[in-house]
Amino acid sequence: MTAFVLVSGPFTGGWIWRETARVLGEAGAEVHPLTLTGLGERHHPASSAIDLETHIEDVVRLVDQLDAPELVVVGHDYAIHPVLAAADRRPKRIGRIVHLDAGLPQDGDTALALVPDQEVRERLLRPDGPAEHGGRIPVPRPDEWQRWGSTAGLPAETLARLSRDAAPQPSGTLVQPLRLTGELAGLPRTCVLCTAPGDSGADSVGGMTIAMAESLVRTGLPQFRMLADPAVTFFELATGHWPMLSAPAELADVLLRAAAGEGHRITVDPDEQPSHLKPFVLDVPERPRERTGAVDLFLPDADGPQPAVVFVHGGPVPADTRPTPRDWPLYTGHARYAASQGVVGVTVDHGLHALTGYPRAAENIAAAIDLVRADPRVDGDRIALWFFSAGGLLAADWLAAPPSWLRCVAASYPVLAPPLGWRGVDARFRPVIAVRSAGELPIVLSRAGLESAEIAATVADFLFAAEGAGVRIEILDVSAGHHGFDAADHTDDSRRAVAAAHHAVRAHLRARQRSLGWWTGGGLSPGPVGPLDMCAARACRRL
Structure with a gap:
């Protein structure tokens, strides 16, 4: 039986996985949606002291509580940062890491670097920025979610629910650097890419595609060569940045296939000279x-x-x-x-x-x-x-x-x-x-x-x-x-x-x-x- 730990991105909590978790459960999987401290139903703690380390400890604590010998840990958007750090600390417990429409952060990176909302980035980069709003980033209004990712597939009532049920994001989670020791090197990974474009306009954000990932690998630059590792697989979902809301059944199917080791693999001749050289x-x-x-x-x-x-x-x-x-x-x-x-x-x-x-x-x-x-x-x-x-x-x-x-x-x-x-x-x-x-x-x-x-x-x-x-x-x-x-x-x-x-x-x-x-x-x-x-x-x- 496959066991999944599902960790959602900024502002949201375990509730966002409800339909995907139901489909996974019906397929016989063990499912553990996780709400990080200060978010979702756990937004009541004072959030000024909450940072990335707090959320890393949340993931590690859950991993330690589970009996399954190997876990598939899914990190959506920002959540890939605490997921990677937790896997770095408990590598023997993790069978696969899934980057769900998320980046590939390295040691020393901050989540802020990949925040698509330019206004938020600029505000948090100011000396007094992280202290604004009591150390929290306000929940986006329904018409602002597209500044955080493509909202393709989300009707107006879902966007309204997102704003209603979400919680302010503790700013410390975005500005604290990720620290990795290298222990997770070699762990199987799957990148699930949500490809649907966002609304038109300079602030809209769509998704990476497998073809784009392959073109990055062909550059020969070391930060992209890792994508050609045989342990890394890829899937595409033709939906927006929140597939657990816009395509929950399709996402569940992809997660089950990822856990089974399926997916597209990028191949490259290791002896081929990098194009830039x-x-x-x-x-x-x-x-x-x-x-x-x-x-x-x-x-x-x-x-x-x-x-x-x-x-x-x-x-x-x-x-x-x-x-x-x-x-x-x-x-x-x-x-x-x-x-x-x-x-x-x-x-x-x-x-x-x-x-x-x-x-x-x-x-x-x-x-x-x-x-x-x-x-x-x-x-x-x-x-x-x-x-x-x-x-x-x-x-x-x-x-x-x-x-x-x-x-x-x-x-x-x-x-x-x-x-x-x-x-x-x-x-x-x-x-x-x-x-x-x-x-x-x-x-x-x-x-x-x-x-x-x-x-x-x-x-x-x-x-x-x-x-x-x-x-x-x-x-x-x-x-x-x-x-x-x-x-x-x-x-x-x-x-x-x-x-x-x-x-x-x-x-x-x-x-x-x-x-x-x-x-x-x-x-x-x-x-x-x-x-x-x-x-x-x-x-x-x-x-």
């Missing part, structure tokens, strides 16, 4: 490089100040990743190629380590640009910014208010709005909105034909918004290219597209006025080009 698609010579802090300059063979292009890497990238992005072959390759064409190439480590880190990364990019523009070898009035992958969100500031020295924005396989499931991204970073203010700023966009549907949708929305605002965009398509094609796909199409994009950016940098460019028919001379550049130039004229 693969060589650049163009064979370019070494160039002189100068390092100042987090900024590297690749210098051309030229006298006098030259235009520059700043390459903005994607992410998030864990802080302990080595080499850091500015030393990845992809970005050094782009920078060396730019320098070989008479343009100062700039790489920068901007420090995007989490989805909540975009504001800090934006500050670091702005500081890097100031440093570059102040260099006497750089023409500070002719700068281009080139964004890659999830670094595309950082283009928002520059599209919203383009400075006079910004001659061009380029983007390769960019993320231009937070995809479903990207909780914690500040609402300021929405290029799909900012592009409406771009005016005559030239934009060069390189797309991968085999891009994930979630990222491709953000690009489609961006182009639609640009068209509505009269913003012209030069588009380069690599029809058989994957995300990261300039390192992942060593094909003639990839090489032509990369060279064409550089050619377009270079032409805008050499223009006398920002409003002039190839698509205006200005007849500008891009300077000396080789055969590959001429072919690329013809390709780039396809608008």
Whole structure:
């Protein structure tokens, strides 16, 4: 007989599992819904002293009371934090951990980092924030639940019940770091992904998909490689963030299958080179490089100040990743190629380590640009910014208010709005909105034909918004290219597209006025080009 411990997310208690528990019980399972201290029917204790450790002890206490030799412990949303910590302390009692539409927090992470409600995050980050409202976060109103996750499948009366029966969340539970010793390494895990999108609007949140998880694994970054462990399985539920209310029977079926070891597994060749360490698609010579802090300059063979292009890497990238992005072959390759064409190439480590880190990364990019523009070898009035992958969100500031020295924005396989499931991204970073203010700023966009549907949708929305605002965009398509094609796909199409994009950016940098460019028919001379550049130039004229 399988025994389940069900731990619900913020504001809620054991009551939320009633229907799912009934179906599990009818299937012969032993079920133990848990209400954490200060929540649900246990909201009466003074909550100012309640923190994550309190809830860890709640889970450990229940695990110790049960006779079942192995338990399947389910953590929904925030609850995965106390669940993981409890499993770390009682690893021999746990048969499987289920992440129910929850993150994959590591040692030192706080639950606040994945709170999708931006207002709550900002308030709790203030010095006096955790003490507001007596150390509690007020229960969302019925029309506010979508700020905490997709409410797909929840009728109005259910949302009203959520607000009526929920309890304020003790703020200490969200700001206290998770501490793990590593004892839970190797425990089987299942990720149940709720895929239904939320309501339209910047504050709505939808779910991660298995396809998105697979694309993250293919990046080769260590924090995602764990998803390819044979002990990790995946299920999708086509519903919102509260499946125990919107699809209780379907959730019960998935939990039973998870306990039996079923589910999708992500496979990856352990000997395959991570995509971010693969060589650049163009064979370019070494160039002189100068390092100042987090900024590297690749210098051309030229006298006098030259235009520059700043390459903005994607992410998030864990802080302990080595080499850091500015030393990845992809970005050094782009920078060396730019320098070989008479343009100062700039790489920068901007420090995007989490989805909540975009504001800090934006500050670091702005500081890097100031440093570059102040260099006497750089023409500070002719700068281009080139964004890659999830670094595309950082283009928002520059599209919203383009400075006079910004001659061009380029983007390769960019993320231009937070995809479903990207909780914690500040609402300021929405290029799909900012592009409406771009005016005559030239934009060069390189797309991968085999891009994930979630990222491709953000690009489609961006182009639609640009068209509505009269913003012209030069588009380069690599029809058989994957995300990261300039390192992942060593094909003639990839090489032509990369060279064409550089050619377009270079032409805008050499223009006398920002409003002039190839698509205006200005007849500008891009300077000396080789055969590959001429072919690329013809390709780039396809608008």
